[in-house]
Amino acid sequence: MIINYFLIIFNVFGGWFAYIFKTKSRLYYASVYLFSKQSFRLPQSAKSDHLIIFKSYYNTVKQIFSSEPEIKKLGEGNFAVLDSSFVGWDTRQNYLAHFGIKPDVFLSRQNLLGGFSIGHKIIAFIIASKMFSFFWLGSFSRNRASYALVIREAVEWFNTFLILRKNKIEKLYMFSIYEKDSNMLAYLLMNRGIKVNKITSEVPLTFANKIIIANEIILGFNYQNEEIEAYKDSMFYDSVQTWFPEAQGGYLKNYAHQTFSVPINTIGFYSSAFWLRKKINHSIADVGSYDAEEIVLKYVLDYIKERENLKLVIFTHPYERKTNVIYTETLKYYNSIISPGIMKRVEISGTETNSTLTFNKVNIGISLFSTVMFERINLGFKTILAPIDKKDFPLLNSPFRNICAYNKEELFTKLDKNVFLNRKEFFEVNKIESYVSTEAGVKYELV
Secondary structure, three states, X not given: OHHHHHHHHHHHHHXXXXXXXXXXXXXXXXXXXXXXXXXXXXXXXXXXXXXXXXXXXXXXXXXXXXXXXXXXXXXXOOEEEEEOOOOOHHHHHHHHHHOOOOOOEXXXXXXXXXXXXXXXXXXXXXXXXXXXXXXXXXXXXXXXXXXXXXXXXXXXXXXXXXXXXXXXXXXXXXXXXXXXXXXXXXXXXXXXXXXXXXXXXXXXXXXXXXXXXXXXXXXXXXXXXXXXXXXXXXXEOOEEEEOOOHHHHHOHHHOOOOEEEEOOOEEEEEOOOHHHHHXXXXXXXXXXXXXXXXXXXXXXXXXXXXXXXXXXXXXXXXXXXXXXXXXXXXXXXXXXXXXXXXXXXXXXXOOOOOHHHOHHHOOEEEEOOOHHHHHHHHHOOOEEEOOOOOOOOOOOOOHHHHHEOOOHHHHHHHHHHHOOOXXXXXXXXXXXXXXXXXXXXXXXXXX
C-alpha cells in the first residue's frame, strides 16, 4: 500500500507542475484533462461553486470511513473491467462477449470509495487530505470543479490498485474513458505493469478524448481512425483496433444480415433531451449550447412544413420517458413547438419505443449530436448530423462533413439531396462507405 501511496502523491503533484508549466511529457498529457476538464460526475453549477473543493473533501472523507469498495467478482482469471457504474454491466458484458472476452472482475467508479480495514481507511484519508491541502486554493480557479474531483479520484486510484493486485489482474478494459482522470489512472496502472485497453465508445474523440494513454485503443466507430491520425501527437498507445458501437452488442442480432422496408417519406429526429438537462442542471457534452438542439428541431419542423408529403418521428431520449410524469412534461414541451398545421404529420415516440430497435422506421435520421447517429451509420442507415455550434467537427478534410449541416439552409439542401437516394447511393455519394460495418450486413429498400 505504501508504494501505491507514494506513486499517487508523486505523480499527481508532478503532473500538476507539468500541467502548469506545460512541460511536454507523457505525465503532462496524463494531467491535462485531470486539472482542466469538466466532469459529468458533478453538476454544471459546480464550476461556479467556490466551496466545491471543501464539499468534495468532506464527502470523500465521510465515504472513506463509512463504506467499503464494492466489486463484482465473476471468475478467477486475470481480466478486469472498469466502468463509471454498475448500471451498464449487462451492456458491457454483451459487448465484450461478442469479441470473446470474459472479464473476471468488474469495478465501478461510483463504488470505489471506502476501505477494507482501519489501516486502509487511514491511508486513504491521508491521500484525500494531501490532495485537499494542496488544491484548496484552487477554489479561486476556473478549474475548481476539476481540482475538487482529484480529492476523490486519488482515493479511487489507490483502491483500484489494491483490488487489482489482490485479484491478480494483468489486463484492465476501461470504459467511460471520457472521465477526466482516465489518462492519469492509465498512466499509473501501466507504470505498475498492468496492461490497459481503452474502449472509446462511438463518440468522436474530439469531444472528450483528444488525448489517450493506453496500451491498446479499441475504437467504436471507423471515423475515429481519422481522428487518431489527426491527434497523433497526443496519442500514446502500442496498438489500435476497431470494433463497433458499444450498445450494439445487445441488439446487433436484430439487424444482422436482414433486409428491411424503409418508408421513404418519413424522417426521424433523435433527441438528446437538452431542454430537460438544462432544467435539471445536468452537464452536457461539448457539442453546443443547451438551446442548440431545439434550434435544430425547429429547422426540421420547418422542413416538414414546406414539404407536405413528408412525415416526422421525434424519437425521445430515455431521460424524457424515465417516468410517466416526465413523459407528460416531454409531450407538453414538444407540442409547444410543433405548429398546429403539421401536428398530424408529426409523431412523438412513446415510452415503449426503443430508438435503437427502430432504425428501419425512418428514411433519414437527424440529430444535433446523438450517439445513436453513429449506431445508425455503422449499420448502414441514412443519417445527417447538424452540429450547428461545432464548426470544428468533423475534421475539416473528413468525408464525414458531407453528411453534416451547420445552418438551416445547409440542412435543407442536404436533406433534399439525400432523401431520395437509396442506401448504396447515400454512402457512395457522400464517400462514407468505410463507416459502415461489414459485419452487420444490413440491407433495405425504400418504399
